[in-house]
Every structure is written in C-alpha cells, then in structure tokens.
Amino acid sequence: MDSELIQQIRNQARDLLESGAVKGIIGYERASDGLTARPFFAYEPDAVERLIFDETCTHNLVKYLVDKKGERMAILAKPCDSRALNLLINEEQIKRDQVFIIGVYCPGVVETSWNQKGQTQQPRCQTCQLLKPVVYDFLAGQEPARQPEAEVYSDIEEIESMPTAERRAFWLEHLGRCIRCYACRQVCPGCYCPECFAEQLDPAWVGIRIAPEENELWQTIRTLHLAGRCIGCNECERACPVDIPLSRLNRKLEKQVAQLFEFRAGLSPDEQPPFATFNKEERLGSEE
Amino acid sequence: MNSEYQPKIVGLLCNWCSYAGADMAGTSRMSYPPSVRIIRVPCSGRVDPLLVAKCFQQGADGVLISGCHPGDCHYNEGNYHTRRRFALLHNLLDYLGIPKERLRLEWVSASEGRIFSQKVSDFTNELAELGPRSEG
Numbered sequence: 001m002d003s004e005l006i007q008q009i010r011n012q013a014r015d016l017l018e019s020g021a022v023k024g025i026i027g028y029e030r031a032s033d034g035l036t037a038r039p040f041f042a043y044e045p046d047a048v049e050r051l052i053f054d055e056t057c058t059h060n061l062v063k064y065l066v067d068k069k070g071e072r073m074a075i076l077a078k079p080c081d082s083r084a085l086n087l088l089i090n091e092e093q094i095k096r097d098q099v100f101i102i103g104v105y106c107p108g109v110v111e112t113s114w115n116q117k118g119q120t121q122q123p124r125c126q127t128c129q130l131l132k133p134v135v136y137d138f139l140a141g142q143e144p145a146r147q148p149e150a151e152v153y154s155d156i157e158e159i160e161s162m163p164t165a166e167r168r169a170f171w172l173e174h175l176g177r178c179i180r181c182y183a184c185r186q187v188c189p190g191c192y193c194p195e196c197f198a199e200q201l202d203p204a205w206v207g208i209r210i211a212p213e214e215n216e217l218w219q220t221i222r223t224l225h226l227a228g229r230c231i232g233c234n235e236c237e238r239a240c241p242v243d244i245p246l247s248r249l250n251r252k253l254e255k256q257v258a259q260l261f262e263f264r265a266g267l268s269p270d271e272q273p274p275f276a277t278f279n280k281e282e283r284l285g286s287e288e
Numbered sequence: 289m290n291s292e293y294q295p296k297i298v299g300l301l302c303n304w305c306s307y308a309g310a311d312m313a314g315t316s317r318m319s320y321p322p323s324v325r326i327i328r329v330p331c332s333g334r335v336d337p338l339l340v341a342k343c344f345q346q347g348a349d350g351v352l353i354s355g356c357h358p359g360d361c362h363y364n365e366g367n368y369h370t371r372r373r374f375a376l377l378h379n380l381l382d383y384l385g386i387p388k389e390r391l392r393l394e395w396v397s398a399s400e401g402r403i404f405s406q407k408v409s410d411f412t413n414e415l416a417e418l419g420p421r422s423e424g
Contacts, residue, residue, distance in 0.1 A: 159383065168385025197338060205338055213345050220341045220384060227376050252383050256376055278368035280358065284375035 005104065006052055008140040009076065012102055013048040016074050022100050024068075026061045027051045027076040033115040039064070051076075053140075056117050058109040060084055060233040062189040065094050074100035078109070080124075082133035083231035083266025084189035089135075090269050093192055103136025107144045124234050124247070127151045134267055153255045155248055171216070177242040178215035180206070184236035184246055185222060190229045197221065223249040228257045228274045231266040260284055295349035295415035297324040297408070300339065302332045304362035305397045306354035312401030320405035321412040324352065331355065332393075333366030337377045340391065344381070350390045350415045352408070357395040367395070389414055390421075 013025045029040035029050040037056045041064075042048050053076065061075055062084035077085060082103060088094045108125035111118035127149050132139065159167060182198065185191040198206045198218055206218050230250045237246045257263050261274040301307040307328045313320060329335060332355025343351045353374065361367045374393045382388045392411055396404045 164382075164385055164387050167383070171384050205342060216384065217341050217345050220380065221338050223380060224337045224377065249380075249383075253376055253380060256379050260375055261372075275369070275372060278365065278372055280368060282371070284371055 002054070002141065005141040009053055009102060009104070010048045010051050012138050012140065013042060013051055013074065014045050016100060017042065017045045017048065022072045022074040024071070025051070025074045025076070025102075026064050026068075027102075028053060028057045028059070028061075031114075035115055035117055036112040053104055055107060055110050055121075056112045058112055058122070058238060060187075060189060060235045062088065063187060063192075063235075065099060066189070066192045069094065070098075072098050072100070074102055076102050076104060077133050077136065078104055078106040079130035079133045080106070080128065080231065080233050082135050083130070084233060085135050086266040086269045086271075087190060087229060087231055088192075090266075090271065090273070096269065101133070101136045101138070103133030103139045105132055105139070105141035105143055106130075108146070122234070123155075124232060135269065153251060156252050156255055159248060159252075172212050174244050175215045175219055176212040178212075178219065178244055179242060180215060180218060181241060183239040183241065187235040187239040188226070189231070189233070189235075190226050191222070219244075219246075219249060223253060226250060227253040228261070228263055229265050230254055293416060293420065294321070295323050295412055295418075295420075296347065297350045297352055297411060297415065298343040298348045299324045299326045299352045299354065299408070300329050300332070300335050301326055301352075301396075302334075302355040302362075302367075303328055303330050305356035305360065306332075306394075306404065308398035309354075309396040309400045309404040312398065313405040314401075316401050318401055318405040320408040323412045323415075324408050331361065331363055331366035332370040333361075333363065335370060335373075337373060340377060340381075344386055344390075344421075347421065349418075349421055350392070350411060352392050352394065352411060354394045354396050354404075354407075357397055360397060387418070389418060 016022045017025065025042040027040055027042065028037040030052055031038040037052060039059055039061055040050060042051060060081045062081050065073060065075060085101060089096050108121035111122055129148050129151060131143060159170065162170065185196065207214050232254065234247050240246060257274060263274045301310055310326060332353055335353050340351050355367045355370060356362065358367055378388060378391055381391060394407050
C-alpha cells in the first residue's frame with residue numbers, strides 16, 4: 001500500500017468535507033477480510049481516515065453518482081473509471097460542476113474475491129493505455145513507470161475464428177448459465193435507464209421462462225446498448241455470479257466501433273457519440 | 289437438403305419505400321416465394337436491434353430489413369442511422385453464432401417491385417441452402 005498516495009487522498013478529502021465543498025466522498029475502505037477493498041462513503045471529516053487506495057480497488061464507483069444526482073459529491077477515480085465520468089457528463093447524467101474528481105494514477109488492479117487477491121494484474125490492466133485519468137480536479141500519486149502493452153483483441157479473434165456451429169455452442173453454453181439477476185446492468189455505469197427493456201411487460205421482450213434463448217436476447221441487447229459506450233471497466237464481468245465472459249461481448253463491439261468509426265468511449269466529455277451521427281458517404285461493409 | 293423446407297423470413301419494411309415496393313410487386317402480379325412475413329415499420333430507422341433479436345429468438349430463419357435508398361429517406365436521415373446500427377448488429381449476431389447470411393439490409397424504392405421480388409427470391413434460396421436454424 002502506497003501510504004503517501006493514501007495520505008494525499010485523505011488530506012484532499014478532509015479539506016473538501018471541512019470546507020463544505022462537497023457533501024460526501026465516494027472512495028474505498030478496507031473490507032472486513034482485512035485484505036481486499038470495498039466501496040465507502042465518507043460524510044464526516046473524521047471518516048476520511050478509513051479511505052484507502054491500492055491494487056485491490058477494482059470497483060468502478062462512478063455508478064453511485066447516478067444515485068446521488070443533485071448532491072455535490074467527490075469521487076475517487078482510476079483512469080478507467082474516469083472514462084465513465086466523461087461518458088455520464090457527455091450524456092448529461094451528471095453535471096461536471098457537481099462532482100469533485102479525485103483522480104489517481106493507477107498501478108493496475110488485480111482480481112479479488114473474499115479474502116483472496118490475485119498476484120498478477122487483470123488482463124485489461126496489462127493492455128490499458130491510460131496511465132492517468134482523463135478528467136480530474138485533483139490528481140494523487142505519481143506516474144507509474146509501466147509501459148502498457150498494445151491493445152490486442154486476441155481473445156475476441158479466437159472466438160471469431162471458430163466455425164459458426166462451434167461459436168454458437170460456445171455462447172449457448174456460457175449464456176445458458178445466466179440467471180438474469182441483472183447484476184451486470186446494475187453495476188454498469190452506462191446502464192442507467194429508469195425503465196429497462198428487460199422489465200417491460202407489454203411487450204415482454206425478455207420472458208421470465210428459464211431458457212438460454214431468453215438469456216441470449218438479454219445479453220445481445222445489453223451489449224448493443226453499450227456499443228460505443230462501454231468504457232471497459234469490466235464491472236459486469238466482476239459482478240456476474242456465474243462467470244459469463246461478458247468482456248468478450250463488450251470488447252467485440254469496442255473493437256468493431258474502433259475499426260468502423262475510429263472511436264473510443266469516454267476519452268473526452270464533449271465528443272460526438274458514433275450513433276448520434278452518420279456520414280452520408282460511408283460504406284460499412286455489410287449492406288448490399 | 290430437404291426440398292420441402294421453406295425458410296421463414298421476417299421482412300421489416302419501411303412504410304415509404306420498401307413496403308410500397310412490395311405492394312408494387314403484388315399489384316404488378318410478380319411472383320416471389322411466400323417465405324417472407326412482412327411487418328411494416330414507419331422507417332428503417334425504427335428497426336431497433338431488439339426487433340431483430342426477437343425475430344431470431346422466436347425462430348425466424350432470416351430477417352430482411354429494407355428501407356429507402358440512402359439519400360431518399362422520407363425523414364431525411366433515418367436510413368443512415370439504420371446503416372450504422374446494422375453494421376454492429378450484423379457483426380454481433382455473427383459473433384454469437386447466427387451467421388451473417390441470415391440478416392440482410394436492402395435498399396428498395398417504391399418503384400422497385402421487380403427488385404423486391406428478386407431480392408426475396410435470392411434470400412429465400414440462400415436460406416434454403418443454409419437449412420433450418422438448428423443446422424447453423
């Protein structure tokens with residue numbers, strides 16, 4: 001644990017709370033297993049002593065801001081999480097002047113579960129191109145010395161190269177496990193519709209019967225709703241109780257959007273989303 | 289291949305061009321396979337990927353989305369949005385194991401009855417060759 005970094009975060013948080021600049025701080029504290037981290041809301045200046053930051057802080061806290069609309073909050077944001085802030089600012093879900101962003105240089109995070117933490121960085125961190133947050137008011141820590149590997153989509157290409165029937169079997173096996181708890185949606189910073197299509201009753205797009213086809217429909221549309229919007233925080237996959245490789249759906253479209261529209265979500269707060277615009281002359285390769 | 293097999297196609301046709309094109313094919317007495325079930329939508333831009341995914345879930349062998357030619361949209365730009373959305377949907381369905389050949393986007397104008405009947409025949413033949421969904 002980098003105690004200097006944590007002290008910087010705590011000092012900044014204390015200043016913000018004591019001056020009344022924000023109502024609360026959204027950060028991380030040590031979980032009760034003494035090893036991993038869990039989200040923490042600090043509302044009193046003395047509570048900031050519980051704030052921490054280390055390689056177990058894998059959660060993307062940005063989703064909480066959607067619930068805190070109208071309240072001035074400060075939030076701890078890793079570089080990947082900061083892209084979600086840009087996304088929500090761009091889509092007018094949060095106001096930039098309502099949020100104080102405590103950005104942190106990120107050394108990369110590891111997989112965690114109760115009382116366990118991985119020894120190596122998560123795959124997404126190994127290829128992460130962002131060393132510092134794309135949006136922040138205060139920046140804590142020091143630039144890490146690591147050199148990111150180039151973004152590769154070898155996990156996606158592996159599935160793309162399977163014969164169709166095998167690919168179908170692969171996905172039906174994984175999606176067949178889905179229990180439609182919708183944890184992937186609840187945890188996703190990009191999924192904030194007050195009424196989700198999955199809960200509409202008339203027409204009931206996603207039926208309540210237990211069937212791989214219903215799961216597949218849910219995941220197909222969830223993925224498409226995040227096309228050009230997914231910022232790759234991988235919270236959906238972390239939250240999934242049945243270990244469906246959801247990143248391999250999201251990253252497929254991320255790859256496609258990068259190829260077709262040279263676009264990556266969340267890098268700037270005033271970018272034009274690819275599906276809000278078009279180019280009359282474009283040829284996208286799939287129409288006659 | 290079973291010669292009795294007749295694929296089921298859902299045709300999502302825009303009100304202003306392709307639906308009128310299909311109507312033109314009918315009033316001109318052109319024949320095309322009865323494999324297509326036509327659903328009229330206000331614009332090809334109305335075709336939410338959800339509609340297509342639902343069609344496949346409910347057992348369609350193929351889905352045909354058809355609208356005005358680019359530049360001719362009744363609402364000026366609906367079909368440009370369709371084109372972008374379709375590019376991703378097409379790829380994602382293929383990735384999930386629903387082959388690309390089962391989903392088509394075609395531009396058919398109100399005067400192109402012959403082209404509509406031709407395209408439905410081509411699509412039907414192609415799907416018949418692929419066989420029922422369970423075989424790929």
